[in-house]
Amino acid sequence: MNIGKENGNVEMKSKQKWKELIEENDYILVGVGEEWESDEMGEELSEAYERLAGMLAGTDYFVVTTAMDGWIWKTDLDKNRIVAPCGNRNFLQCSAACCEEIWRREDAPEGGQCPRCGASLVPNTVEEKPYVEAGYLPQWKAYMTWLQRSLNRKLLLLELGVGFRTPTVIRWPFEKTAYLNQKSTFYRVHEKLFQLPDNLDGRGNAVAKNSVEWLCSL
Known part of the structure; x- marks a missing residue:
């Protein structure tokens, strides 16, 4: 080195x-x-x-x-x-990664919950496990x-x-x-x-x- x-x-x-x-x-x-x-x-x-x-x-x-x-x-x-x-904290994903959909923070579903499974929404970054990579x-x-x-x-x-x-x-x-x-x-x-x-x-x-x-x- x-x-x-x-x-x-x-x-x-x-x-x-x-x-x-x-x-x-x-x-x-x-x-x-x-x-x-x-x-x-x-x-x-x-x-x-x-x-x-x-x-x-x-x-x-x-x-x-x-x-x-x-x-x-x-x-x-x-x-x-x-x-x-590595993603972007301005976008949100389902914390359970039940789908590949991501949302802009300002356009996120009301209540901060995934409209598909009800899990909480979290920043769409590699720090989340699992990480939704589709974005x-x-x-x-x-x-x-x-x-x-x-x-x-x-x-x-x-x-x-x-x-x-x-x-x-x-x-x-x-x-x-x-x-x-x-x-x-x-x-x-x-x-x-x-x-x-x-x-x-x-x-x-x-x-x-x-x-x-x-x-x-x-």
Whole structure:
């Protein structure tokens, strides 16, 4: 495991340099993790999403997020290019998972009970056992199709604030994708969990910064 911190190259890049880096690649894959999860869409988080949307505008990108706060859906990012496999607290499901139906919180059945079985309604997130996955599966299929197109093409992976809460969703798959695609470049930005595997042959870049703050500083 490579535990060396980023050597200054990445954080010294200007916004223009990052624009050039993005334009050099055919596909841009972004992972958004726990550092971006917040009870409120504060100014800093809002600015970070705004900067991310601006950086990705006009590119062929996809965003995978494990943040369950739902804020990403209120940004300028293309909703058809986002998948949230861990769910969204703004949607509710049957706690017994008797059906695959989910409801927006504001449109939920009266009484907070499932209209099919009477069980209580709970947030539609991976924290619930069982978890109703139907809400994200169409976008996951779109993501898998997009990812297949990126094979053997110039791919930039930008992992932002992803820890080990659900490593099988972003962290480990991104490492595998970067390893398999020899034309890829991988950036991992995290305040503490910035470490990289040793098998990326110099294509991996670790940035030991809070990813929200880092993106706002570009």
